[in-house]
Amino acid sequence: MTQVPTDTVAGLLAEIADIGTDAGRGGYSRPVFSTAELDLRSWFVDRTAKRGLDVETDRNGLIWAWDAPSGARDGAVVTGSHLDSVPGGGAFDGPLGVASALVAFDLLSERDVSGRPRAIVVFPEEEGSRFGLACLGSQLMTGAVAPDRALALKDIDGTTFADACKEAGLDPARMGADPQALARIDTFVELHVEQGRGLIDLDRPVAVASSILGHGRWRITINGEGNHAGATLMADRRDPMVAAAQVILAVQSLALQTPEARATVGRLTATPGGTNVIASRVDVWLDVRHPDDAVVHALIGQISQAATRVAAEERCTVTVLAESYSPTVDFDPQLRDDLVRVLSNAPVLGTGAGHDAGILKEHVRTAMLFVRNPTGVSHSPHEHVEDVDAEAGAAALADSLEWLITR
Amino acid sequence: MTQVPTDTVAGLLAEIADIGTDAGRGGYSRPVFSTAELDLRSWFVDRTAKRGLDVETDRNGLIWAWDAPSGARDGAVVTGSHLDSVPGGGAFDGPLGVASALVAFDLLSERDVSGRPRAIVVFPEEEGSRFGLACLGSQLMTGAVAPDRALALKDIDGTTFADACKEAGLDPARMGADPQALARIDTFVELHVEQGRGLIDLDRPVAVASSILGHGRWRITINGEGNHAGATLMADRRDPMVAAAQVILAVQSLALQTPEARATVGRLTATPGGTNVIASRVDVWLDVRHPDDAVVHALIGQISQAATRVAAEERCTVTVLAESYSPTVDFDPQLRDDLVRVLSNAPVLGTGAGHDAGILKEHVRTAMLFVRNPTGVSHSPHEHVEDVDAEAGAAALADSLEWLITR
Numbered sequence: 001m002t003q004v005p006t007d008t009v010a011g012l013l014a015e016i017a018d019i020g021t022d023a024g025r026g027g028y029s030r031p032v033f034s035t036a037e038l039d040l041r042s043w044f045v046d047r048t049a050k051r052g053l054d055v056e057t058d059r060n061g062l063i064w065a066w067d068a069p070s071g072a073r074d075g076a077v078v079t080g081s082h083l084d085s086v087p088g089g090g091a092f093d094g095p096l097g098v099a100s101a102l103v104a105f106d107l108l109s110e111r112d113v114s115g116r117p118r119a120i121v122v123f124p125e126e127e128g129s130r131f132g133l134a135c136l137g138s139q140l141m142t143g144a145v146a147p148d149r150a151l152a153l154k155d156i157d158g159t160t161f162a163d164a165c166k167e168a169g170l171d172p173a174r175m176g177a178d179p180q181a182l183a184r185i186d187t188f189v190e191l192h193v194e195q196g197r198g199l200i201d202l203d204r205p206v207a208v209a210s211s212i213l214g215h216g217r218w219r220i221t222i223n224g225e226g227n228h229a230g231a232t233l234m235a236d237r238r239d240p241m242v243a244a245a246q247v248i249l250a251v252q253s254l255a256l257q258t259p260e261a262r263a264t265v266g267r268l269t270a271t272p273g274g275t276n277v278i279a280s281r282v283d284v285w286l287d288v289r290h291p292d293d294a295v296v297h298a299l300i301g302q303i304s305q306a307a308t309r310v311a312a313e314e315r316c317t318v319t320v321l322a323e324s325y326s327p328t329v330d331f332d333p334q335l336r337d338d339l340v341r342v343l344s345n346a347p348v349l350g351t352g353a354g355h356d357a358g359i360l361k362e363h364v365r366t367a368m369l370f371v372r373n374p375t376g377v378s379h380s381p382h383e384h385v386e387d388v389d390a391e392a393g394a395a396a397l398a399d400s401l402e403w404l405i406t407r
Numbered sequence: 408m409t410q411v412p413t414d415t416v417a418g419l420l421a422e423i424a425d426i427g428t429d430a431g432r433g434g435y436s437r438p439v440f441s442t443a444e445l446d447l448r449s450w451f452v453d454r455t456a457k458r459g460l461d462v463e464t465d466r467n468g469l470i471w472a473w474d475a476p477s478g479a480r481d482g483a484v485v486t487g488s489h490l491d492s493v494p495g496g497g498a499f500d501g502p503l504g505v506a507s508a509l510v511a512f513d514l515l516s517e518r519d520v521s522g523r524p525r526a527i528v529v530f531p532e533e534e535g536s537r538f539g540l541a542c543l544g545s546q547l548m549t550g551a552v553a554p555d556r557a558l559a560l561k562d563i564d565g566t567t568f569a570d571a572c573k574e575a576g577l578d579p580a581r582m583g584a585d586p587q588a589l590a591r592i593d594t595f596v597e598l599h600v601e602q603g604r605g606l607i608d609l610d611r612p613v614a615v616a617s618s619i620l621g622h623g624r625w626r627i628t629i630n631g632e633g634n635h636a637g638a639t640l641m642a643d644r645r646d647p648m649v650a651a652a653q654v655i656l657a658v659q660s661l662a663l664q665t666p667e668a669r670a671t672v673g674r675l676t677a678t679p680g681g682t683n684v685i686a687s688r689v690d691v692w693l694d695v696r697h698p699d700d701a702v703v704h705a706l707i708g709q710i711s712q713a714a715t716r717v718a719a720e721e722r723c724t725v726t727v728l729a730e731s732y733s734p735t736v737d738f739d740p741q742l743r744d745d746l747v748r749v750l751s752n753a754p755v756l757g758t759g760a761g762h763d764a765g766i767l768k769e770h771v772r773t774a775m776l777f778v779r780n781p782t783g784v785s786h787s788p789h790e791h792v793e794d795v796d797a798e799a800g801a802a803a804l805a806d807s808l809e810w811l812i813t814r
Contacts, residue, residue: 025679088633088679088687129681195638215637217682226495226787229671229694230622230759231602234663241672242659248652256641264636265648266684268675272432272495274536275624275692276761277673277786280495285682287636352637354683379684380633 006106009390012099013091016043025088027381031130031155032084033061033168040083040095044122047102051109053120058181059174060140061124061165067105068117075186076117077404079104079397082126082137082356089127090383092193096371098122100191100394107398108405115405116186123356130155130164132217133324138359143177151175185364187335187404190357191397193385194370195378198349205392207349208339209331209368212358213262214296215289216325220247220307224316226272226280237278238315241270244282246310247303251286254302261290261299262352285323289352293327329358335367342403343369343396353378369396413513416797419506420498423450432495434788438537438562439491440468440575447490447502451529454509458516460527465588466581467547468531468572474512475524482593483524484811486511486804489533489544489763496534497790499600503778505529507598507801514805515812522812523593530763537562537571539624540731545763549770550584558582592771594742594811597764598804600792601777602785605756612799614756615746616738616775619765620669621703622696623732627654627714631723633679633687644685645722648677651689653717654710658693661709668697668706669759692730696759700734736765742774749810750776750803760785776803 020036022029030036041063048055048065055065066073081097101120108118128134131153139145151162151172162172199207224240248265255263264287270279286303290296304320311318340346349370357368371393375382385393427443429436437443448470455462455472462472473480488504508527515525535541538560546552558569558579569579606614631647655672662670674692693710697703711727718725747753756777764775778800782789792800 022679027679029679086679086681086684088681088684127681127683132682134683195635197643213637225784226789228602228760228785228787229673230620230669230696230761231785232669232759234659234669236604239659239671241655241675245652245655248648249656252641252646252649262637262639262641264646264683264685266636266677266686267680267682268648268677270673270675272429272434272436272493272786273674274493274495274534274786275539275674276534276541276671276694277493277496278671279673280787287683289637352639353635354637377632378635378638379679379681380635380687382633 006110007103009096009099009103009394010387012102013095016040016095017091020085022088027088027090028085029087030083030085032125033164037084038168041122044083044098048120051105058178059171060137060178061168061170062137062141063122065120066117067119073117073184076119076184077187077401078119078121078185079189079191079401080121080123081190081192082123084125084127084129086127086129086379088381089379090381092383092385093378094126096193096385096390097191100390100397103394104398104401107395108402111402113402113405118401118405126356131161134354135356135359138356140175141178141181142359142363144359147176182363187365188357188360189367189369189397189400190355191369191371191393192355193378193383194373195351195353197376199370199372200374200376202347204347205372205389206343206396207347207370208336208343209351209370210336210348211291211331211350212329212354213289213291213350213352214293214326214328215287215354216296217323218286218288218300219321219323220284220286221319221321222247222282222284222311222316224280224314227278229276229278232278239278240282240314240316241279243311243314243316244268244284247284247307250306250310251303254299254306258290258295258299261288261295263288263299291328326354326358329361331361331367332365335365339367339400342399346396369393369400413517414510416503416506416510416801417794419454419509420502423447423502424498427492429495434495434497435492436494437490437492439532440571444491445575448529451490451505455527458512465585466578467544467585468575468577469544469548470529472527473524474526480524480591483526483591484594484808485526485528485592486596486598486808487528487530488597488599489530491532491534491536493534493536493786495788496786497788499790499792500785501533503600503792503797504598507797507804510801511805511808514802515809518809520809520812525808525812533763538568541761542763542766545766547582548585548588549766551766554583589770594772595764595767596774596776596804596807597762598776598778598800599762600785600790601756601780602758602760604783606777606779607781607783609754611754612779612796613750613803614754614777615743615750616758616777617743617755618698618738618757619736619761620696620698620757620759621700621733621735622694622761623703624730625693625695625707626728626730627691627693628726628728629654629689629691629718629723631687631721634685636683636685639685646685647689647721647723648686650718650721650723651675651691654691654714657713657717658710661706661713665697665702665706668695668702670695670706698735733761733765736768738768738774739772742772746774746807749806753803776800776807
């Protein structure tokens with residue numbers, strides 16, 4: 001392996017600080033296979049090639065950078081994360097895990113660590129911001145989503161995932177479950193910015209993950225009657241926007257009554273969407289999470305009932321469509337405890353955010369590390385990581401990988 | 408004037424039935440200066456030129472088709488309407504007035520009517536669907552809007568009205584009040600599909616307008632804190648979508664308590680707008696109408712107070728920005744009564760919808776005719792006019808114009 005000077009995490013992130021900035025929303029919009037995300041992927045390929053890693057993009061669009069010859073990759077220790085973002089997201093959600101992996105590999109080289117083969121992986125469409133299904137790359141690889149369903153997903157402009165893949169140079173016919181790629185992995189470790197206040201409260205820079213909340217996405221479609229905003233008497237209306245407002249309040253109220261639940265409407269589309277037009281249809285996207293999957297489903301039942309009731313009051317109709325669901329993930333408890341020890345008694349935290357690690361966990365031994373976010377805010381330009389914590393995170397990742405590689 | 412066979416209104420509308428269809432929303436999306444609206448403008452130029460009318464596009468983008476030499480256009484009788492639509496609008500709102508004007512001119516030719524000069528006019532951006540300001544063409548011509556303000560308006564893609572005008576072949580530097588164009592007009596008559604149920608209830612095909620409700624548009628911006636939908640506890644949120652939902656319900660409730668008021672939220676934008684992101688900001692567009700301007704302003708005051716209160720409960724902040732306001736318009740009562748008589752005791756109806764005729768009324772003698780809409784629905788693909796009513800409307804317009812031309 002070629003020896004290169006050790007970069008810092010902050011230095012690597014500075015290299016991509018201008019890619020995919022969003023002047024309108026603030027922060028970054030880096031949807032999968034957009035120019036911005038493709039630029040980030042090229043940057044990753046360049047930075048790993050410079051380090052002498054052997055880089056390949058697999059048939060599902062995952063990029064693998066191997067520090068091992070192609071014939072000797074079984075039993076590998078793999079780390080990595082994603083480069084795509086939510087619209088108007090922060091600089092760290094995804095890229096922190098990728099940059100930290102590069103720095104951790106530099107540290108492993110400096111320490112002359114050898115043993116198991118190792119690789120860095122970048123997953124496409126972790127956020128599901130473009131095609132609506134989170135962790136799409138890892139779901140394809142593991143077979144959690146059928147390729148036919150994935151390829152038919154459409155973005156807001158009507159482009160299918162199949163067409164976006166083609167444009168990015170992938171062959172849709174070859175996508176789908178990749179048991180060979182999975183079988184090579186002994187252990188996967190994902191480092192991620194914390195998306196809450198746990199490490200702030202603990203006054204610690206790095207934590208080991210315990211679990212990911214069960215979470216899902218539903219689309220609630222309310223149909224009413226489109227009409228003229230000026231010529232239609234209030235009493236004659238069947239306004240789906242009024243029904244949608246009642247649904248949003250019901251979501252908040254029911255979630256507040258359910259301990260540990262989180263339920264959010266962050267996206268709403270009115271059709272046709274004119275100022276002087278009563279909408280004919282409103283789509284409301286609902287994100288619900290809870291550690292107990294039964295509670296998630298009970299809550300969705302309550303929300304659906306409430307939606308049907310409030311829509312009927314406006315003489316509107318409702319359909320509720322499940323778009324995705326991921327049950328609660330508990331990471332490998334033995335590995336979690338081992339890493340706590342390797343990392344000098346690091347604290348253990350759960351998270352409400354989904355990750356590719358949660359998908360891989362069903363197939364390979366998996367762990368996650370979280371790095372302190374001093375604002376506690378994520379999916380926002382206000383998401384932050386102090387440089388010193390970023391370097392501490394990369395060092396903790398290197399220590400974890402070293403322990404796994406040399407076991 | 409060249410003699411051409413008399414078209415029917417239905418036949419003319421059939422010629423443009425494929426232009427600007429909207430597969431997603433249904434109906435038509437024909438925003439001003441889009442390919443669709445430019446195609447409709449070309450169609451109008453072709454159809455008027457075929458009739459031997461002298462066609463010119465003025466410096467504000469209004470198209471005039473004159474049946475009079477350029478030196479003899481004072482004291483003119485003018486009719487016309489618009490070709491742009493709301494998103495997902497119907498086939499008749501605008502084009503019915505233009506097609507009826509063409510047929511009425513054919514009837515006047517057949518009847519050898521002479522006297523005052525006559526013209527058909529097409530106004531750009533009547534709906535305000537692209538740049539947010541309704542009746543933009545007539546507001547520019549009359550000086551009701553300053554050209555600097557109009558040219559700076561932006562569409563949803565960030566294109567300014569100035570740039571869209573340039574692309575359509577207009578010179579932004581030459582736009583603005585056009586007193587010469589106004590001074591030529593003795594009387595303006597606009598025919599329009601009815602946007603309510605008045606003529607259904609009266610069982611009549613055509614009415615004369617009495618008034619247009621005062622109406623305005625406001626943008627309510629609610630700022631909260633963008634954050635992760637999974638990692639943020641319900642109690643820690645400052646969610647502007649929840650505040651927006653409360654605002655929508657307050658709008659409905661306050662409008663229902665105010666006799667004759669109509670208040671609508673037909674458009675809402677969440678920023679950043681991701682399913683797994685608590686919004687940082689929500690914009691709600693509000694359309695309010697009432698015959699008494701003082702009531703409109705009182706209602707806006709109540710809505711603003713309610714918005715501030717409900718937003719504070721979510722620890723969000725609110726700003727309310729007036730985007731446009733048009734006071735109630737009473738059309739010329741003498742002309743209204745004259746047309747009722749000319750049209751064999753046609754009924755008289757008010758409307759809640761805005762029209763270029765309402766802008767021109769401040770400067771020239773103005774009347775409107777409404778044609779029955781059997782669904783009572785407008786700004787929707789369900790808007791409709793029966794062929795027999797469309798021809799009755801064109802005949803009524805011809806009778807009205809003949810009476811005005813020959814007085």
